[in-house]
Amino acid sequence: MPLLPVVPARFGSPHLLNLLIVEDSPEDAWHYQQLLARVDARIRCHHVEAGDLGARMLRELQPDCVLLDFHLPDMTGQEFLEQFHPEMPVLVITGSAEHAEAAGVLQAGATRLLNKGELSPESLHAHITESLREHALREQVNLERRRMQAVLESTAHGMLFARHDREQWTVEYLNPAAARLLGIGVGPLAPGVVDLLPLLDLTLHLGRAQRLSVCRAERVLDLECAPGADGFTVTVRDVTGEGARALVDQARHEVLQRFVESRPLTDVLRSVQDLIGATIPGASGRVLAGQMLLTWPHLAALGVSTAAYPHVTGRGARRAFVSGERGGCWALPLVAPDEGQELLGALLVDSPDDASIPAQLDDVVGLVTLLLVQARDQTRLQQQAWQDALTGLPNRSVFMDQLGRHLSAAERSGSLLAVGVLDLDGFKRVNDTYGHAGGDELLIEVARRLRQAFRTSDVVARVGGDEFTLLLPDWPDTDSAAPRRPRDVPGQTGWGGVQLSPERFAGVG
Missing domain, CATH: 3.30.450 (Beta-Lactamase)
Structure with a gap:
């Protein structure tokens, strides 16, 4: 397992994360490391050239993130994911000719599918950091889901989930209390479960929640069945002498x-x-x-x-x-x-x-x-x-979704819709002079000004780089959007005289 040379970290900072690169081309692996080093030299990169070696490094190194080539000597990226199930974020890299073929890796567990020819230092670093952030949030949600599961497992009343398919009821989940009170388990419901089957059949027929009280083994059980999107939830309570607890x-x-x-x-x-x-x-x-x-x-x-x-x-x-x-x-x-x-x-x-x-x-x-x-x-x-991670504005996906919605609404009502594109003149000069941190600060400031300049009903989005888009519904005149700019959106920022140029507007009927 060759360890790629590590560029010394700026200001003596230690590396922040371990990145495993599974790539059969040492030249490509070296290229990825150089791209990342231009943005953040504190990333420690490890390289292996085959899938089986990558699987071993998953266990030994326990990396924070994996860059995975789709075509390896011994397997494809999809086979790697399906066989080894990495617990950390995995970004699969393909050539443009392989992109359609590799689309299945997302269903297999990859967090990103990247085109090798479109990678830049900023985009590769952003994909890695966003994948790590999403992974951390997903882990937190899974933790809370396990806590919720623990609540269901420990509660005194029973709960089960059943589905109906081809005249057969099947229990897909039940907690210990439901198994104890009803004497059933996961799987098809036997016809002998006379208390539960009529309740499920009645709920299925009427399409609304139903309740039933039954006696079983000297206990009084209260059964409530509620239909849902995917099946039927049954709550079982032992109400024998309970009263208040029920x-x-x-x-x-x-x-x-x-x-x-x-x-x-x-x-x-x-x-x-x-x-x-x-x-x-x-x-x-x-x-x-x-x-x-x-x-x-x-x-x-x-x-x-x-x-x-x-x-x-x-x-x-x-x-x-x-x-x-x-x-x-x-x-x-x-x-x-x-x-x-x-x-x-x-x-x-x-x-x-x-x-x-x-x-x-x-x-x-x-x-x-x-x-x-x-x-x-x-x-x-x-x-x-749905948010742009840097500015907090809606991202391209939100903008396109809102554009489709507002176009349909404008077509029905006959109202006008103004669509604007804004970019920053001289933004490259800021990046060259102040570095990417300076460019990021400028983009954040521009986003703040745009929020203040437009109505809450307007959509202001960042679609990439220094490009912003505007969606102005119910606008009485397509020319009335542009005059807002000199009054509400200062044209010049404090970063080397960079100009905000919202000059391109299109009216859509």
């Missing part, structure tokens, strides 16, 4: 069900009110998150002084009882369990000043925190897919 389980299931169905987060959090009331009979409460966490409107309604509001800064967040002229409530922080200790929200519960209240709500706090963490990570993944 209400808590039902409320918790409703919260989880709304979250699994991808309801709006506000709808999910609103259902937490029922869970609070079931956990502590007579109590009422709500969840504050987002902007509401900054104003605490509920405390103001109770006549609580601003000075008495709980401390809401991450690691310092604490549970507290606050009282005002018209009542009091417990404020329980919802803090992410990861290293950042981010404050995600707060649970407010109207109740007397009873020190046992917070302990009774520990399960509620844990569940809501888990849901908020999951929602936060899903939002980050979505932003990663």
